[in-house]
Each structure stands twice: as C-alpha cells, then as structure tokens.
Amino acid sequence: MARKVLVLGEIREGALRNVSFEAIAAAKTVAEGGEVVGVLLSDRASDFAQEIIAYGADRVILVEDEKLKTYTSDGFGQAILQILDTEKPEGIIMGHTALGKDLAPKVAAKMESGLISDATAVEVTGDQVVFTRPIYSGKAFEKNSIPDGIVFATIRPNNIAALEKDGTRTGEVSSFNAEIKDLRTIIKEIVRKTSEGVDLSEAKVIVAGGRGVKSANGFKVLQDLANTLGGAVGASRGACDADYCDYSLQIGQTGKVVTPDLYIACGISGAIQHLAGMSNSKVIVAINKDPEANIFQVADYGIVGDLFEVVPLLTEEIKKS
Ligand code: FAD
Secondary structure (H helix, E strand, O other), X not given: OOOOEEEEEOEEOOEEOHHXXXXXXXXXXXXXXXXXXXXXXXXXXXXXXXXXXXXXXXXXXXXXXXXXXXXXXXXXXXXXXXXXXXXXXXXXXXXXXXXXXXXXXXXXXXXXXXXXXXXXXXXXXXXXEEEEEEEOOOOEEEEEOOOOOOEEEEEOOOOOOOOXXXXXXXXXXXXXXXXXXXXXXXXXXXOXXXXXXXXXXXXXXXXXXXXXXXXXXXXXHHHHHHHHHXXXXXXXXXXXXXXXXOHHHEEOOOOEOOOOOEEEEEOOOOOHHHHHHXXXXXXXXXXXXXXXXXXXXXXXXXXEOXXXXXXHHHHHHHHHO
C-alpha cells in the first residue's frame, strides 16, 4: 500500500543531524513506493532542502520563521500540526533524539494517534508497518504496529542505515506559511557545558570511561583515543558522580542510549544500568584490570589490564596505521 510519509529533518548547530537521513530511509520502507516528504522547521530551513532530497526525500516543505530558530515544543508543535492538517499523510517519522522525544508524544496526543518510540528497525508485513524496539533496558526486542490511523514512529540514531547520498536527485521544494503564536517558551541563550565535538548519540565510535579513570585529568587519555578514531567520549554514572566529567556524557539507563559501531569501555565495571545504554553497540571492547568485571560478559573483545597502559598504546598503534 503506497503511503505519503512525512520526515522531520532535524537541524542542530547549523547542520542536519544524521538521524534525519536515517529517518528518510525508514520512511522509504513505510511509504512502499509512495511519497517521502521532508519537513524543515528553522529560521533558515531552505539551506538544507537540497541535502534532504539528496538523501531520498521526494519533496520538501519549509517553514522559515525566526520563532523556529531554536526548538520549542510550542513552536515546532504548532508548525507540524498545521502541516499534518494540510498534507494528511499516512505516516510520520522523527529521530528519537531529545527533540523527537519531546515533540513526538505531544503531536501524537494532539492528533489522538498512536506512537511507536525508539524503533531500531522497520519492515512491512502484509498491510502492517512493523517496528522493532528494545524493551527491558535492551534485553529484549518487541515488534509493534499501529493497526489504525497514521503510522507514527521515532527511530533510534545509528540503527537504520541512511540511503546513499545522491546530489543529482531533484524534488519540489515549497514554503508553508505556518501561524506560530502565543509561545510560552522563548529561548534567549544556549550556554553549553561541554566542548563542541562529535555528538555522543550519533557517534560511530565512543570511548567511555568509568570510575577506574580515577580523575578528570585521567579522561585526557580517553579523549586522545577518541580524537584519533574520530569519535566521542562518554562516561558511566560512576565517573559522573565522582565529578570526573559532566552528566551530559553519561551513558545508561538514566543517561544516553547509544549504538555506535565501536564502543570502548575503559575502567567501567558493567553495571546493569550502564549496559542498558550501550549493550546494543555493534562491537564492544572492554578494558578493565578485573578479569571478573561484568563488562566482559557483553564485550566482543576484552583486555585485562590497566587502562592507563593499554589506552595510550592503542592510540599510538592506531596513529601508526
Ligand atoms: P565501578 O563500578 O566502581 O567500576 C570501576 C571499574 O574500573 C572496576 O571494574 C575496576 O576493576 C575498574 N578499574 C579500576 N581501575 C582501573 C584501571 N586503572 N584500569 C582498568 N580498569 C580499572 N550507571 C551508569 O553508568 N549509567 C546509568 O545511566 C546509571 N543509571 C542508574 C540508575 C539507577 C536507578 C541506579 C540505582 C544506578 C544507576 N547507575 C548508572 C549506576 C550503576 O549502578 C553503577 O554504580 C555505575 O555504572 C558504576 O560505574 P563504574 O562502572 O564507572 O564504577
């Protein structure tokens, strides 16, 4: 059954987030040959229209408004609901990011529709679009579909492969005049706690440190390895609680859920709450001086040793190659 599917392109710090392209790939599956429509909400949405098309959108709707310069659930909610009212799509896909987690339930509630959140795969079986999503902190997966009404899902970054970028693709780009009013929140300034760098939730490589790193200074060896691999640094809650790093780096049940291609856990014991945030990573390497550490249960490769010896050696070897 051919469907029209809307995809919210997420713009952050002057660039489209990768999960937007992964959402287009998911939307292609849901659309079953129908139309995939990219939606861009920003003060300078038009800058990103061609890129959304290059990744597979057939058409792009832009809402350019100063009030959409930074995300607010009020502003984005109003714009998207007005677009949905006009377009009447059969599906809508967003990234399961901080923005998607906030916006999607609000939009679903206003539309009185279902929502499948944090999907890691999508397939079509007969008439039903079936999403796979992790449950019980990633220990099991369930398959879910919305039997009636709009197919609405958020997808976890780094799980559904984006389509190959094709700069020769063309598509219609149109402006939508959304009425955005009575905003209850106005963002005046964003003060960043962490340095700029690779976004943790979209990083292909993460070097994470735990209490075994012993100090904020100790994280420098992890940062070196992460820089060498083009990755990001993450942390266990143990490390955050000990004030070795900022809570924005925390991975786990009460932190970020990540699925990089490579996760290097250094001085992390592997508590169940930490595993909930990283055990679905594609390849896990654990470095721990305790051979009995629980992290080795989920590791593909384990190195028993002192991280302050092992990590610099790894960095040195990788730099040579
Ligand atoms: P530890 O358990 O102290 O482990 C340190 C490890 O470092 C040890 O295995 C040790 O052998 C190793 N080590 C020490 N020195 C070295 C060295 N030089 N070289 C190599 N290895 C070394 N935790 C999270 O991470 N994320 C969460 O989101 C989270 N949410 C939680 C929610 C709740 C409700 C609760 C109750 C707990 C939560 N926790 C979470 C905490 C979790 O239970 C653990 O306490 C925490 O993950 C432990 O952090 P750690 O592995 O860094 O520290």
